[in-house]
Amino acid sequence: MIPLLLILSGVSIFIGVGDLSASQLSFDNEEAWELFFISRWPRTAAIILTGASITICGVIMQLLLRNRFVEPSTTGTTEATMIGLLIVAVWFPDWSLFGKMSIAATCSLIGLLVFLKLAQNLPREQPLLIPLVGLIYGGILGAVATYFAFQTDLLQYLGVWLTGEFSGVIAGRYELLWIAGALTLFCYLIADRFTIVGLGERASKSLGLNYQSIVLIGVATVAITSSLVVVTVGVLPFIGLVVPNLVSRFMGDNLRESLPLVAGYGAIFTLFSDIVGRTIRYPYEIPAGTVFGVVGAVIFLWMILGRKNHV
């Protein structure tokens, strides 16, 4: 996995409209280094951080809800973030970036907690109900956001977040993602606790784990991380769903073992989508979110259909 990640990172750094190759990165070539530090490196770093952190969000939500088909974009969390961003744009446009982020993260946290409450009342025997209710709930929140954006003439603003893509990433405009990366690392440190929570409330209590507080930590991490990603690069649907399911098939759900792979493959899939999006109509770009929408749908179908011979 690591060699693949390095190769794709290299490719990601050296493709683009501006001319840059490894040989140009010598000591005296200031122009090449400038391009590297202002545009190429930030973009590649942003892709890796985004890919890793949104797949971790997916995996944590899947364990907390004990359901394979949830992730922030199928449970209304991203829509709640959008509402938060619109509130910021309308009423607090001159707040600092941190303040704006806090409002967005608070909104996605509320959105996620309401969804958890909804999900609690659904019968466990019907695992598909949870994502279905999530999609409906997300639809309602999305409609509220659209109406609000329409009334305040911010529809275009909303459109920017709806498609996740990395073409706007340059130095100074992606650094928030490092916080998402740090949160991902934090999740790895308490991975065992999330795995136990995935065994259910009873098992957690029997092992002396404070179930409620781990769930809250998980929910807060997901809310903050996903709103950081939405603010910086936009919504990248599907990756948080497809990658964890793919890794889980081979590795299982012991997060201590599987989390690095989940994060790594999340980064790889995102890099791959972005590279394809940048080269397929060169010099124009197709958003990485769109590319992955196509690739992810195929993989997802394969997983669902392939399961039959497995069980």
Add this chain to the structure above:
Amino acid sequence: MISVSTLTHSLGHRLILDDISVEIPKGKITALIGPNGAGKSTLLHLIARQNPVQTGVISLDGEDIAKTASTDMALRMAVVAQELGVASRLRVRDLVGFGRWPQHQGRPTEVDKAAVEKALEEFHLLDLSDRFLDEISGGQRQRAFVAMAYVQDTDWLLLDEPLNNLDIRYAKSLMAKLRNMAEEKNKSIVIVIHDLNYALANADYFIAVKEGKVAFAGETSDVATSESLSELYDAEVNIIESDGKCFAFHH
């Protein structure tokens, strides 16, 4: 000793446990019996602190369980629940390994690892240890969960219908294991059980619950009679002694 005093519990408007006071002896196997819906599992869950106590007090060796830290309780009492619907894909070895979590809090030592290997062997799970929980049968999963509680190595072990899904061989071997734990290691075991024959053969102590009240409680030989059991289940049960063992005939 676990002592339950004036315990009342209701779900919504329905009274599940009605002013229960009973003591569970230490170092013995106690069978918790009674008809379906009598409140056995609720009682077990309250003792195991799965649900908060509404009124009454449950104490473990004189300490109120509601006031003991849960990390502390996990070192003294292990629980195997009845529903083991697991959505997560864990390997059997990893699951059993989590039984040592209360001891190592995420940093397993050699002692923890050895305990896990030993439990895998004793519960005949070595061949399955690298399989995922969702790829083994219900009975195998049941054994994995019992092994997980077993490695927790607590003084108290509570099991809710542990014989569900087990075939005769594993049911016998599980009961023998529990007997052995009580006799050799002075562990205290509480099982919710429907199979009266297994209960008669292995339990030292009976607690019968009916309609949220304690119907009877005491040493097996004192309380498990044809009359008491027939009344408990509202069905004819005959206790017949043969070769010094008691058998329950009910059909």
